[in-house]
Amino acid sequence: MSATSGGRGAAPVGDEPAPASEPGVTPASGPQAPWWSRTVRLFGEANPLVLTVLAMLSAVVLGGVLIDATSTTVLHAWSRIGSHPGRALSLTVTTVADAYGAIFTGSIISPSAVSHAVSTGKGWTGVFTPLSETATYATPLIFAGLGVALGFSTGVFNIGAQGQLIGGALAALYAGFELHLPIGIHLPLVVLAGAAGGAAVGFVPGILKARTGAHEVIVTIMLNYVMIYLLDYLLTVQPFQQPGQTNAVSRVLSGTARQPHLFGSGLSVNLSFILALAMGAAMSWFMRSSTLGFSFRVIGSNPDAGRTAGMSVAKVTTLVMTFSGLLAGMAGMATLTGTDFYLSSPYGGNIGFDAITVALLGRNKPVGVLLGSLLWASLEYGAKNMQLNTGIPVDLASVVQALIVFFIATPLLVRDIYHLRQTGARGVQLFTKGWSG
Amino acid sequence: MADITSSAARVAPDQRHSGRRWAAAFSAIGVVAVAATTAGVAASGATSPHRAAPAARAHAAKFLACEVTDTGGINDESFNQSAYAGATEAAAINHNITTTYLQSSSTSDYTPNIDRLLAKGCGIIVTVGFDMANNTSAAAKANPKAKFAIVDFPSTQKNLLGLTYETNQDAFLGGYLAAAMSKSGVVGTFGGQEIPPVTIYMNGWVAGVRYYDKVNHAHVTALGYVPAAKSAPGLYAAKSGEFTNNFTDQTLGATITKAEMAQGADVIFPVAGAVGLGAAQAVKSAGAGHYMEWVDTDGCLSAKQYCSLFLTSVTKGIATSVRDAVLSAYNGTFHGGNYTGTLKNGGVALSPYHDFAHDIPAKVKAAIASLKARIIAGKINLDPNAYPAS
Numbered sequence: 001m002s003a004t005s006g007g008r009g010a011a012p013v014g015d016e017p018a019p020a021s022e023p024g025v026t027p028a029s030g031p032q033a034p035w036w037s038r039t040v041r042l043f044g045e046a047n048p049l050v051l052t053v054l055a056m057l058s059a060v061v062l063g064g065v066l067i068d069a070t071s072t073t074v075l076h077a078w079s080r081i082g083s084h085p086g087r088a089l090s091l092t093v094t095t096v097a098d099a100y101g102a103i104f105t106g107s108i109i110s111p112s113a114v115s116h117a118v119s120t121g122k123g124w125t126g127v128f129t130p131l132s133e134t135a136t137y138a139t140p141l142i143f144a145g146l147g148v149a150l151g152f153s154t155g156v157f158n159i160g161a162q163g164q165l166i167g168g169a170l171a172a173l174y175a176g177f178e179l180h181l182p183i184g185i186h187l188p189l190v191v192l193a194g195a196a197g198g199a200a201v202g203f204v205p206g207i208l209k210a211r212t213g214a215h216e217v218i219v220t221i222m223l224n225y226v227m228i229y230l231l232d233y234l235l236t237v238q239p240f241q242q243p244g245q246t247n248a249v250s251r252v253l254s255g256t257a258r259q260p261h262l263f264g265s266g267l268s269v270n271l272s273f274i275l276a277l278a279m280g281a282a283m284s285w286f287m288r289s290s291t292l293g294f295s296f297r298v299i300g301s302n303p304d305a306g307r308t309a310g311m312s313v314a315k316v317t318t319l320v321m322t323f324s325g326l327l328a329g330m331a332g333m334a335t336l337t338g339t340d341f342y343l344s345s346p347y348g349g350n351i352g353f354d355a356i357t358v359a360l361l362g363r364n365k366p367v368g369v370l371l372g373s374l375l376w377a378s379l380e381y382g383a384k385n386m387q388l389n390t391g392i393p394v395d396l397a398s399v400v401q402a403l404i405v406f407f408i409a410t411p412l413l414v415r416d417i418y419h420l421r422q423t424g425a426r427g428v429q430l431f432t433k434g435w436s437g
Numbered sequence: 438m439a440d441i442t443s444s445a446a447r448v449a450p451d452q453r454h455s456g457r458r459w460a461a462a463f464s465a466i467g468v469v470a471v472a473a474t475t476a477g478v479a480a481s482g483a484t485s486p487h488r489a490a491p492a493a494r495a496h497a498a499k500f501l502a503c504e505v506t507d508t509g510g511i512n513d514e515s516f517n518q519s520a521y522a523g524a525t526e527a528a529a530i531n532h533n534i535t536t537t538y539l540q541s542s543s544t545s546d547y548t549p550n551i552d553r554l555l556a557k558g559c560g561i562i563v564t565v566g567f568d569m570a571n572n573t574s575a576a577a578k579a580n581p582k583a584k585f586a587i588v589d590f591p592s593t594q595k596n597l598l599g600l601t602y603e604t605n606q607d608a609f610l611g612g613y614l615a616a617a618m619s620k621s622g623v624v625g626t627f628g629g630q631e632i633p634p635v636t637i638y639m640n641g642w643v644a645g646v647r648y649y650d651k652v653n654h655a656h657v658t659a660l661g662y663v664p665a666a667k668s669a670p671g672l673y674a675a676k677s678g679e680f681t682n683n684f685t686d687q688t689l690g691a692t693i694t695k696a697e698m699a700q701g702a703d704v705i706f707p708v709a710g711a712v713g714l715g716a717a718q719a720v721k722s723a724g725a726g727h728y729m730e731w732v733d734t735d736g737c738l739s740a741k742q743y744c745s746l747f748l749t750s751v752t753k754g755i756a757t758s759v760r761d762a763v764l765s766a767y768n769g770t771f772h773g774g775n776y777t778g779t780l781k782n783g784g785v786a787l788s789p790y791h792d793f794a795h796d797i798p799a800k801v802k803a804a805i806a807s808l809k810a811r812i813i814a815g816k817i818n819l820d821p822n823a824y825p826a827s
Contacts, residue, residue: 126556133549140545232682236631246674247567247632268549335545344568346508346683349543384539384553394540 046411046420048363055407055414056375063400064096067392071095098390103397106385107134107378125266130381132267136339137377140165140331140348142276144355145373146283147198147327149364153287154300154320160205160220161328162352163227164198168329169336170231171197173240173250173343176257176336186256190337191275191330198329199322201227206321210314216321224352232345242342250343259338272334279327280366287366296320328352357405376401502527502763503559504538505550507566509684511540514740515710515733516634516755517565520588523759524563527767530760534560534767547572555583561766563588563759567632573597577773584771586762588755589634595773598762602753602778604634605641605673605819606812607785610805611730611751612645614787615704616657617801618748620726625660625697627679627690627716629709635680636673638708638732638751640664640821647824648817656827660697664821687715694719698727704748705729717743728793735788748797750788754778781813 033041043050068074074095077088105111107130117123144161151158158164172194179186205219234240235248242249259270287293299306299316307313331351336343358376362368383397407414415422502524506517521538528534537557539550547569554562555576561584564573570590577585577597585597592599615624626642628635639662646659662678679697681689690712694705698719705720706729707713713732717740720727731740731750758776765771778784787805790797811817 129552129556136549137545229682246636248630249567252571339545339548342571344544347544349508349545351543380542381549384550387539388537388553388557391537394542 044419044421046415046422050420051411051414052361052363052408054418054420055411056404058407058414058417059400059403060100062403063396064100066399067096067099067396068092070396071392095390099386099392099396102386102389103379103382105382106130106389107382125264128263128267130385132263132269133381134374134378135269135273137381138373139270139273139276139338140334140351141354141358141373141376142280142370143331143334144328144351145358145362145369146276146280146366147202147324147331148355149359149362149366149369150283150287150296150327151320151324152359153364154296154316155303156206156209156300156317156320156324157217158202158205158220158321158324158328159217159356160201160223160325160352161331161355162348163220163224164201164325164328165332165348165352166227166231167201167325167332168194168198169332169343169347170234170240171200171329172257172333172336173253176253177251178239179257180254181256183256183260186254187259187271187337190253190257191333194333194336195326195330198332199326202325202328203318203322206318206325209321210318216317228346231343231347235343235345240343248345253337253341257337258341259334268339270338272338275330276334277370279330280370283327284366292319328355331355357401360405361408375404499533500531500535500560500767501558502534502536502561502563502766503554503557504536504563504565505547505554505569506538506540507547507568508541508543509710511538513684513710514714515684516588519734519753519755520563520565520759523756523761524763526756526760527763530764531767534763541569544568548576551576555580560584561586561763561771563762565589567634584766586759588759591775592773597773598771599775600755600758600762600778601775602634602755602758602785603637603780604751604753604778604785605637605644606780607753607787608638608641608751609645609648609812609817609819610787610809611706611749612642612647612659613649613808614645614748614797614801614805615642615706615728615730616646616649616655616659617653617804618728618797619657619702619704621701621703622656623658623660623701624704624706625679625694625700625702626706626708627661627681627693627697628707629681629684629712631675631678631680633673635708636662636675636678639675639678639706640673641819642706642751644819644821644824647821647826650827651824658827660700660702661693663826666822681709681712684710684712687712687718690715691719695723698723703727706732706751708732714740714743717746720746731788737788737791745792747791748793749790752786752788754784754786758784779813780809 074088074091077084077091081088109127109130113123113127117127144165147164148158148161172190175190175193179189181189201223204223205214205216208214208219209216232248235250236246240250242251259272261267261270262273263269287297295306295311295316298309299311299313303313306316332348335348335351354376358369358372361372361375362370379397379401383394386392386397387394414420504517504521504524506513506521509515509517511517511521521536524536528536537559539553541547541550547564551562551564551572562576563586565588567590570587573585573587573590574592574594574597577583577594581596583596586600587597588600589602590599591601624646626639628639643659643662643664646657649655650657660679663676665674665676679693681693683689690707690709694707694716697705703726705716705727707716710733717729720729721743727746728748729746731747733753733755734750735752736747736750737744758778762771762776776784780786787809790802808817812819
């Protein structure tokens with residue numbers, strides 16, 4: 001892949017409707033074009049940022065149509081459009097506005113809570129609750145999303161984040177109730193145990209692929225089932241089951257194995273969020289600057305080139321799956337030590353699969369995964385507020401989420417809908433290689 | 438490889454470069470316009486969250502009854518749905534009560550959902566299932582002024598009402614009826630998960646079958662559940678049994694049902710929520726002479742399409758008890774502690790026989806009626822180990 005030929009900096013075409021057949025050719029007038037013209041032109045380009053923003057907007061607009069189409073009040077108003085046209089139109093707009101408004105105020109910040117806090121001096125916790133919850137919801141997604149993204153950018157499809165998450169949670173749980181240590185030692189050990197548990201589950205498909213060629217997609221999917229039912233079983237036997245219970249509920253973590261809250265007990269955001277950010281930074285550095293990360297990237301884009309250059313494809317595949325599992329395992333550790341403190345079955349909700357989405361949203365870049373996770377989490381958590389305040393079912397928020405993924409995954413469609421110019425080789429590309437890659 | 442789409446894209450400008458400038462301008466305007474609209478949308482929603490609320494809500498409701506579902510969701514054809522039906526019944530009785538709920542998609546949702554509802558000012562928060570017991574108990578402790586009720590879990594707190602049901606009582610009657618109606622001498626059950634709210638049903642049902650054998654000198658075998666020889670009081674452990682390990686997989690329900698029918702069972706009792714629909718499908722395709730009993734709710738109301746298969750339903754009065762809890766919270770007569778549904782207080786019951794009202798012999802109906810009276814009087818041992826298995 002050529003690096004940046006014809007990238008956005010090189011092709012700020014001027015006033016002429018550029019007849020350029022090669023995107024790399026820069027018209028002479030280019031550099032002289034005023035800055036505002038160049039900025040505006042950027043919005044018309046099919047660069048990743050514009051594509052992502054437009055994909056989200058498309059989803060929001062389509063989701064709005066769905067919200068209206070499923071609202072009996074709106075439909076009723078439309079059935080009487082002849083007599084009250086204004087009411088039908090205003091209801092159409094306000095229903096969608098209230099729905100998205102509720103998602104926003106529920107997951108980011110609520111102006112009414114701010115004004116209440118400012119005028120009374122109380123209730124500042126309430127002001128920050130939405131942000132704190134969004135960060136807490138995003139934490140496991142960031143971990144698992146980074147894991148999946150690491151695999152995708154190296155050409156390895158890890159569909160097993162859910163199983164690795166359970167592996168991490170189980171290991172962290174065991175270390176969390178079996179050991180009795182001061183928090184300064186106990187918590188780091190529990191974090192390491194979680195990482196190790198996930199890494200162990202990730203190692204299996206890695207080594208199988210490296211040694212036998214067994215396809216990681218199949219193996220990781222099957223390992224998900226193994227882990228889901230292993231959890232089911234372990235929760236009903238000692239030492240995992242809570243004594244005196246016949247329910248499938250685990251023992252509870254010791255107090256020293258729990259993540260401290262960052263801003264007091266009123267806000268749920270805890271140390272694992274910082275850990276997630278740190279892992280993102282570490283992965284970013286690793287992929288850019290380390291020798292091993294370089295060989296990951298080389299083998300990801302062309303295994304043959306890597307092999308010719310003397311890299312061991314088998315070793316890299318195994319390592320990638322192990323690291324990927326390690327990160328997913330930390331997701332399970334984060335929910336266990338950050339918010340839940342015990343395991344029940346099924347565990348982890350949909351995090352392992354949402355992680356795939358988040359990795360796609362973030363285009364396999366750590367910063368992208370972070371932003372994608374925060375967006376995803378704000379939709380998840382904000383949807384509760386939407387349901388409470390407008391009566392629109394949470395499921396419709398899931399539809400909006402799915403639509404976002406749909407548009408993100410079809411960049412060519414978005415480019416054509418909005419008539420964006422493509423920006424050369426790197427403008428629009430697949431995010432991952434084919435399964436057989 | 439990664440370049441497939443890029444090379445396709447590379448061809449595109451040649452074909453439609455003439456309109457590029459305008460397209461770019463429009464898309465730029467479009468982006469700004471849509472962004473501005475969205476911002477406006479967010480702002481307007483933020484400043485007036487109630488503007489488009491349904492008319493009913495406009496009369497500032499005095500009392501809000503709230504439910505947090507477990508991961509099964511609000512339409513689980515089981516306890517989440519029943520509990521919400523109870524809250525809705527309360528709202529129908531007293532128009533100052535309105536209801537709302539939040540669904541949980543994972544265990545990590547439980548506490549945030551309870552917190553959201555607390556912030557919303559709910560008059561009572563109903564949580565569903567043992568899975569939420571820790572979260573509910575902690576929330577009740579932290580908010581002594583708020584009122585809580587939890588389905589299927591006992592309570593020791595003043596502001597938390599634990600709703601439990603002795604469903605082994607009506608399941609005992611169901612087991613007796615199944616044994617009496619079986620032509621093949623084999624009946625079968627299976628559960629959704631090996632947890633007390635499920636196994637208590639199976640325990641009572643198997644006891645009923647064995648009791649039938651004992652008093653009628655019959656040899657009806659019950660498949661799918663073998664009670665543990667001894668278990669702690671109230672725990673109803675299985676020695677072995679058929680469990681689907683979820684409450685959603687209807688295909689698995691059909692598979693287990695077919696397996697039990699292959700061993701001769703002609704009456705099936707699934708204790709697995711919506712999984713029972715798969716069992717019903719299998720029983721239906723097995724043809725005449727195969728029946729089942731529904732669980733939790735009256736199947737002829739909640740799964741009408743299969744009513745012709747249901748001898749009866751072994752019900753659990755979740756809706757009624759939640760309704761009463763909501764009404765008591767509204768009236769100010771709410772007390773924490775425990776409510777236990779029994780045959781005596783109507784908290785558990787065998788539903789009407791519906792389509793089988795004429796097919797069930799009068800003798801059997803009379804036996805069940807007198808059995809019910811004797812269970813209420815405490816004269817029947819409900820422990821399956823008290824009777825020999827055949």
